Amino acid sequence: MSQVRVRFAPSPTGFFHIGSARTALFNWLYARHTGGKFILRIEDTDKERNSEAFLKIILDSMHWLGMDWDEGPGVGGDFGPYFQSQRTELYRTKLKELADKGRAYEKDGAWWLRLEGARSTVFDDHLKKEIEKVEAAPMVLEDLVRGRVERAEDRDFVLFRSNGEPVFHFVNVVDDIEMKITHVIRGEDHLSNTSKHLEIFKAFGVTPPHYAHIPLILKTDGPGKMSKRDRGALIEEYQQRRYLPAAVRNYLCLLGWTPADGKEVMPIEEIVRQFEISAVHQSNARFDERKMSHVNAQTLRLLPPAEFAAVARPILTETGVVHADVSDARLTEVLGIVQEKVVSVEHLPEFLAFFFTDKFNKDENALANLSKKGGEPVTRVRELLPTLTAAAWEEAALEAAFTAVGTTCGRKPTDYFAPVRYAISGQGGGAHLLGVLRVLGRDTTLARLQAFAT
RNA sequence: GUCCCCUUCGUCUAGCCCGGUCCAGGACACCUCGUUUUCAUCGAAGUAACUGGGGUUCGAAUCCCCAAGGGGACGCCA
Numbered sequence: 049m050s051q052v053r054v055r056f057a058p059s060p061t062g063f064f065h066i067g068s069a070r071t072a073l074f075n076w077l078y079a080r081h082t083g084g085k086f087i088l089r090i091e092d093t094d095k096e097r098n099s100e101a102f103l104k105i106i107l108d109s110m111h112w113l114g115m116d117w118d119e120g121p122g123v124g125g126d127f128g129p130y131f132q133s134q135r136t137e138l139y140r141t142k143l144k145e146l147a148d149k150g151r152a153y154e155k156d157g158a159w160w161l162r163l164e165g166a167r168s169t170v171f172d173d174h175l176k177k178e179i180e181k182v183e184a185a186p187m188v189l190e191d192l193v194r195g196r197v198e199r200a201e202d203r204d205f206v207l208f209r210s211n212g213e214p215v216f217h218f219v220n221v222v223d224d225i226e227m228k229i230t231h232v233i234r235g236e237d238h239l240s241n242t243s244k245h246l247e248i249f250k251a252f253g254v255t256p257p258h259y260a261h262i263p264l265i266l267k268t269d270g271p272g273k274m275s276k277r278d279r280g281a282l283i284e285e286y287q288q289r290r291y292l293p294a295a296v297r298n299y300l301c302l303l304g305w306t307p308a309d310g311k312e313v314m315p316i317e318e319i320v321r322q323f324e325i326s327a328v329h330q331s332n333a334r335f336d337e338r339k340m341s342h343v344n345a346q347t348l349r350l351l352p353p354a355e356f357a358a359v360a361r362p363i364l365t366e367t368g369v370v371h372a373d374v375s376d377a378r379l380t381e382v383l384g385i386v387q388e389k390v391v392s393v394e395h396l397p398e399f400l401a402f403f404f405t406d407k408f409n410k411d412e413n414a415l416a417n418l419s420k421k422g423g424e425p426v427t428r429v430r431e432l433l434p435t436l437t438a439a440a441w442e443e444a445a446l447e448a449a450f451t452a453v454g455t456t457c458g459r460k461p462t463d464y465f466a467p468v469r470y471a472i473s474g475q476g477g478g479a480h481l482l483g484v485l486r487v488l489g490r491d492t493t494l495a496r497l498q499a500f501a502t
Numbered sequence: 503g504u505c506c507c508c509u510u511c512g513u514c515u516a517g518c519c520c521g522g523u524c525c526a527g528g529a530c531a532c533c534u535c536g537u538u539u540u541c542a543u544c545g546a547a548g549u550a551a552c553u554g555g556g557g558u559u560c561g562a563a564u565c566c567c568c569a570a571g572g573g574g575a576c577g578c579c580a
Contacts, residue, residue, distance in 0.1 A: 059580050094579060158578050173503040174576065199506060199575095209578040216580045240506055240575035263508080264573070273573075302529095306515060312529060329515085331508050332573060339514065339530045349543080389543045399542080417540050447538080465539045481538065 052084025053230045056117075057220065059091040060103035064283045066335070067235060067265050067274055068106075069113060070300045074262055075233045076115045077301070077323040087227060088120030092133045093219055109283040113297050114316065119227075127227040132219050139214040142222045142252075143207060151251040157210030161247060163201055179203060187246040191239075192231075192260035192325045199243040207248075217241065221248040224257060233260045233325070236332070237273075260325050263304045263332045273332070280337050290363060290393035292351075295344035302343075303333045313346040345391045357383055360396055367397040369404055385483040402473040403488060406496070414476025417466075425467035429501045431457050432464050436497070441490040443482040471500035 056072040058064075079086035088110070092098045107121065119125025129135060143159055146152035151162050165184040172179045186200040207218040214222075224232065239261045249256040264273045274281045286296045294316065302312060306329070307322045351359070357380050364370035370379060382403045390396065402408035415425075432453050439449040447461075454461040465481050472493055478484065485493050 057580090061580070091580065097579075156578080160578095172576095194507065197506070202505090203576090206578045211578075213578085215578065220580085235574090236507065237574055238580095241580095243506090261507085266573075268513085271572085302514070310516070310528060312514090329508095333515090334513060336513050336530070342530060345542085387543095391542045395542080414540085450538085462539055467539095469539075476540070477542065479543085 050230065052079060052082040053087060053228055054079050054084060054233060055087040055089050055224070055227065055229050057089045057091045057223075058106050059094065059097075060099060060106060061094060061097040062102060063276060064106050064109040065274070065276060066281050066283060066300070069109065069283050070265060070303055071233065071235055071262065072110065072115055073113070073297065073300050074260075074304070074323075074325075074328070076117075077320055078231065078233060078325060079118070080320045081323045084230070085118040086115075087125070087127075087229070088117040088130065089223060089227070090121060090131045090133075091216065091219065092131055093213055093216065095133070095213065098133075105284065109287075112287055112293050113283070114293060132223065135219070135223070136214070138226065139208075139219055139222055143214070143218070146207070146251055149251065152207055158206050159208035160204045161207050161251065163204050163247065184247070187243040187250075189242050189246065189259060192258055193328050193330060194239070194261055197239065197242075199240065201243050201247055205244060217244045218248065221245050221252075225249070225252065225254050229257050231258045231260065231325075233262060236261045236264050260328065263329050265303055266332050266334045268335050268337065274335055278335075280335060280340075290359075291340075291344050292347050292359065292393070295347040296340070298347065299340040299343045302339075303335070304329050313343055313350070341392070348390055348393065349388055351387070353380055353384060353387070356387055359393055363393060364397055364400075369397045369401045371404075374404065381487055385487055386479045389479050399478070402475070406492075408474045410470075410474035411476055414466075414470055414474070417476060425470065426501055428459075428464050428467040429471055429497050432468065433494075433497055433501060437494055441486065443486055446482050446485055467500075468497065472496045 054075040056075050058068055058072070076086050078084070090103065092103075103121075110117070117123060119127060120130045143152060146161070147159070152159050153162055154160075163182040163184040165182045167180055167182050169178055170181050171177070181202050182204065184200050184202065186198040189197045189199070191197055205217065206215055208214050223229075242259060242261075246256055266273055267275075267278055268280075276282065279285075283296070287293075297316065298313060298319070301319050301323075305323065305327055307314070307319070308324075308327065309322070311318075348356070348359075357376065360383055361370065361379060364379075365372070382400060386400055390399070398409065432450070435449045435453050436446070439445045450461040450464055453459075453464065466476070469475060469478065469481055469484070472488060473484070
């Protein structure tokens with residue numbers, strides 16, 4: 049069997065949409081799973097709407113999500129150029145081929161594909177005008193996801209516009225032929241177009257590739273598919289909000305496909321190993337940012353400490369929480385005790401600012417809650433302070449100090465935790481308290497407790 | 503309007519091909535309890551679904567038909 053060749057063919061006319069990213073991803077996964085080639089082809093035939101800026105965004109987002117291509121912009125390949133705007137001569141040649149066969153004709157300055165079948169003129173309700181209908185034989189598609197789908201085209205359609213530019217359906221098929229594409233994996237919104245494409249393949253006398261039409265991603269609520277306006281629709285957004293690219297990619301895999309073993313959060317190598325087109329779903333899926341956020345949190349907590357530090361350091365530096373003079377060792381020490389509690393990179397600065405500055409924010413709700421349990425917080429801290437001051441600065445000794453004070457004052461040791469946490473961090477929750485005390489250090493801790501108690 | 507696709511908890515889904523093991527399993531969310539803390543972790547428990555109607559069958563989430571609902575396509579956009 050010949051090698052799998054798949055392609056992702058975006059047109060740079062807008063931001064990189066989550067649906068496009070998922071289509072690219074499934075193609076990429078299939079190529080990597082089968083050891084085939086993943087080709088990136090830029091469909092920039094619409095001169096009016098194309099832009100360099102959009103192209104850059106698409107390329108950047110592909111890199112960010114870790115989807116590398118074997119042929120295409122920047123890497124070349126044997127079937128280039130990979131920009132359709134540079135392939136016009138080829139399209140003209142191929143059009144002539146169809147014209148010579150009598151399958152393409154010129155009308156109103158444009159070139160049309162001639163369908164084979166009986167013709168009649170009828171009034172079309174949708175178009176609100178008289179049109180020429182053709183009774184063409186239905187095209188039969190054996191879709192890898194949908195199964196057998198039959199559909200008949202009933203009108204000739206445009207191949208080349210009157211301005212001399214070819215249209216999508218034509219260039220898409222010509223390039224799939226020329227680039228020897230074996231599998232076309234694309235969104236279900238193209239399912240109805242496939243009969244057109246099959247007609248073109250037939251006109252060329254070429255066997256079409258295998259098709260797999262994957263389900264669409266629907267809005268979280270409300271009708272219809274995700275559109276660029278919807279929150280969470282653009283890949284850029286996740287980049288800005290410090291999502292882990294691996295997590296975004298992982299969640300995207302779950303939208304339209306389920307691994308056989310039921311595991312959801314897993315490394316990309318594992319997904320590549322398990323990915324099968326036959327397991328791709330047939331029904332559309334609704335986008336759920338909460339689940340994506342969960343996948344992100346899980347991924348974050350599973351990161352090796354060094355990698356966690358690498359993703360944390362930039363935002364901590366940018367927000368001024370961590371200065372350049374903070375050593376990697378110190379940063380890793382702090383991150384080490386919070387990682388298991390962390391839920392997003394975005395919230396890291398506020399979460400651990402108190403380790404690096406005395407001017408941390410104080411959570412009013414946390415303060416209000418203090419006296420509900422454990423009584424007067426300032427009194428608690430005063431009770432605790434002498435014993436804590438005398439204690440050795442390691443977790444077992446600190447714990448013993450809390451217990452001792454609790455026993456003396458007739459209270460649970462935990463009655464002291466919330467006041468202490470608030471006094472040193474301004475927060476109502478966070479990482480394991482004894483660990484926080486240890487890492488924060490004796491001097492800083494005692495100073496903040498003193499300040500709170502006076 | 504025409505054509506195409508889809509239909510299991512609020513959401514993502516497993517199961518469906520090869521009907522009984524499913525009074526339907528998991529995950530997210532939610533709710534409750536627990537945990538060295540009172541909503542960022544973690545643990546335990548809970549609420550919650552086979553769109554409807556016919557049929558086939560001893561037996562249907564699973565097979566067939568119809569209906570309804572959802573989605574998509576009908577451009578000299580891609």
